[in-house]
Amino acid sequence: MRMYETHKIRKTVSLDGMWDFSAKEKNYKMPVPACWESHPELLNYRGKANYKTVINIDKESNLRLVFKGVSHTTDVYFNSSKVAHHYNAFTPFDVVLKNVKAGNQEISLDVTNEFSEASALHKSNDYYSYGGITRPCGYEILPDCYIKNIFFTPKKENNVWWADIKVILENICESEKNVTLKVTLDDVSLEENIIIKANSEKEVCFTQNFKNVHSWTFDDPNLYMLNCELFENNIVIDDLIDRVGFRTVEVKGEHIVLNGRKVFIKGFNRHEDMPEMGCAIPVQMMMKDIWLMKDMGANSVRTSHYPNDERFLDLCDEVGLLVWEENHARGLYLPDMQNPNFERQCEDCIREMIYNHYNHPSIIIWGILNECASETPEGREMYKKQYEQIKSMDKSRPTTSASCRYYEDICLDMPDIVSFNIYSGWYFEDPVKEEFEKQKKWIEENGGNNKPFIMSEFGGAAMYGFRDPARRKWSEEGQADIINDTLSVYLNHEKITGTYIWQFCDCRVTEEGGWFGSRACMRNNKGIVDMYRRPKLSYDVVKRHYTEKSDYLD
Numbered sequence: 001m002r003m004y005e006t007h008k009i010r011k012t013v014s015l016d017g018m019w020d021f022s023a024k025e026k027n028y029k030m031p032v033p034a035c036w037e038s039h040p041e042l043l044n045y046r047g048k049a050n051y052k053t054v055i056n057i058d059k060e061s062n063l064r065l066v067f068k069g070v071s072h073t074t075d076v077y078f079n080s081s082k083v084a085h086h087y088n089a090f091t092p093f094d095v096v097l098k099n100v101k102a103g104n105q106e107i108s109l110d111v112t113n114e115f116s117e118a119s120a121l122h123k124s125n126d127y128y129s130y131g132g133i134t135r136p137c138g139y140e141i142l143p144d145c146y147i148k149n150i151f152f153t154p155k156k157e158n159n160v161w162w163a164d165i166k167v168i169l170e171n172i173c174e175s176e177k178n179v180t181l182k183v184t185l186d187d188v189s190l191e192e193n194i195i196i197k198a199n200s201e202k203e204v205c206f207t208q209n210f211k212n213v214h215s216w217t218f219d220d221p222n223l224y225m226l227n228c229e230l231f232e233n234n235i236v237i238d239d240l241i242d243r244v245g246f247r248t249v250e251v252k253g254e255h256i257v258l259n260g261r262k263v264f265i266k267g268f269n270r271h272e273d274m275p276e277m278g279c280a281i282p283v284q285m286m287m288k289d290i291w292l293m294k295d296m297g298a299n300s301v302r303t304s305h306y307p308n309d310e311r312f313l314d315l316c317d318e319v320g321l322l323v324w325e326e327n328h329a330r331g332l333y334l335p336d337m338q339n340p341n342f343e344r345q346c347e348d349c350i351r352e353m354i355y356n357h358y359n360h361p362s363i364i365i366w367g368i369l370n371e372c373a374s375e376t377p378e379g380r381e382m383y384k385k386q387y388e389q390i391k392s393m394d395k396s397r398p399t400t401s402a403s404c405r406y407y408e409d410i411c412l413d414m415p416d417i418v419s420f421n422i423y424s425g426w427y428f429e430d431p432v433k434e435e436f437e438k439q440k441k442w443i444e445e446n447g448g449n450n451k452p453f454i455m456s457e458f459g460g461a462a463m464y465g466f467r468d469p470a471r472r473k474w475s476e477e478g479q480a481d482i483i484n485d486t487l488s489v490y491l492n493h494e495k496i497t498g499t500y501i502w503q504f505c506d507c508r509v510t511e512e513g514g515w516f517g518s519r520a521c522m523r524n525n526k527g528i529v530d531m532y533r534r535p536k537l538s539y540d541v542v543k544r545h546y547t548e549k550s551d552y553l554d
């Protein structure tokens with residue numbers, strides 16, 4: 001499920017493989033993880049389906065079922081009893097089942113990718129909501145008392161690295177437990193004896209310095225294994241290993257500061273999408289995307305518009321690609337935000353995103369609510385709640401939101417970083433610099449002054465292979481011109497601290513909802529590479545600009 005071993009003690013079993021699958025009153029075998037749209041009879045299927053598999057447990061045990069992503073809504077059954085309901089394709093969830101008897105056990109998932117009022121975030125949109133168990137899944141055998149999670153927060157004091165380490169333990173049995181927690185990182189080992197009441201959770205906190213570690217930076221991404229082990233009567237009963245890095249990210253005036261140095265973010269927006277595979281992207285293709293982005297000189301990726309596969313985040317940690325990760329919400333107007341499920345579904349998404357992704361050093365920004373109703377007082381309340389929720393879970397990273405509510409946004413005082421999506425040369429006719437400066441002046445007068453500013457989306461569409469000496473819109477030449485004109489201004493403007501090109505690769509869009517009118521071939525064609533990752537003419541333009549621009553501003 002991850003790019004490194006997360007347990008050496010706890011037994012973990014992958015459930016990736018072939019599952020029994022039924023949809024449209026037919027039975028199939030379906031690979032997991034995969035989107036069902038990969039099957040020739042389900043290419044456009046928006047509906048319900050069922051997945052089943054059987055596991056064998058050799059002795060009575062506690063089980064933890066783990067699903068890293070099911071698109072987009074599922075009810076999980078264990079031997080016909082419903083044990084979980086989960087909404088949102090893009091966040092992981094788990095189910096703990098106590099005292100499961102030895103023998104065969106059936107796991108069954110009813111899954112739907114349908115749009116209705118029940119789904120406030122997955123809806124007809126400028127990307128595709130696929131169906132299926134689209135990310136890895138598995139189960140674990142848990143002892144009665146186990147390590148539920150670890151939160152690692154690095155900090156630097158007087159030139160020495162420190163970290164706050166919070167470990168969450170859970171006792172799922174009916175009696176009190178007396179355990180010892182041992183945490184090891186590099187040459188440091190910490191230990192604590194803990195009494196934990198029946199059926200309860202306990203937080204164990206350490207603050208520790210680490211004299212011999214090296215910083216995680218995007219040009220030298222040093223990673224360390226954080227090994228937590230739990231002992232009962234001197235016998236190890238459980239473990240949880242996470243991988244961490246020592247880095248700080250701060251906002252200072254108009255700058256983003258990584259490990260004390262002002263950085264310039266050169267990024268791409270990326271959808272998790274590929275022909276044939278939909279959003280269930282294999283690791284080697286994730287890596288190819290990273291190679292391509294890095295080849296063009298990028299140092300960052302924005303996970304537009306939802307939390308990403310943890311393996312992708314692991315790879316970003318490994319190669320030093322900075323990540324803006326955001327909750328799931330794109331282009332929602334006030335009536336969409338007033339869907340009775342909206343607030344709860346956003347809250348769940350943010351909680352699951354931060355709870356699971358907190359330790360990735362590559363994540364330097366939490367984003368929310370891309371292009372939502374930030375121009376309305378009702379919308380402002382929801383932005384406020386979401387920023388507060390993020391800060392209550394993580395004070396160590398700045399927040400932002402990509403806005404398109406030009407001259408109307410009333411939320412610019414709230415995020416740490418102001419971000420705007422401005423499509424000069426595509427949706428906007430005015431010259432790039434004038435358009436930006438007009439908007440920036442307004443932003444500064446309306447709550448967004450003295451904060452870093454990120455150009456979070458800009459670009460234009462090009463159909464791969466449509467070459468046009470007249471350099472018109474939709475041609476590769478036309479796109480290359482837009483990218484050249486915008487990057488020439490944005491990379492050299494003292495008021496801009498980062499750019500995310502819209503977008504890395506072309507992506508499939510939903511057919512319903514009128515998208516066909518502006519999205520040739522049912523795709524958003526603003527990719528610098530097409531959906532097969534073939535470079536368009538603008539590839540070299542980005543590469544020239546991004547590689548010439550330094551990562552650091554000081």
Ligand code: ADA
Pocket residue numbers: 126330331370371404421457502524526
């Ligand atoms: C918006 C939106 C993107 C995409 C883009 C476009 O800025 O945030 O998801 O739809 O517009 O291509 O128009």
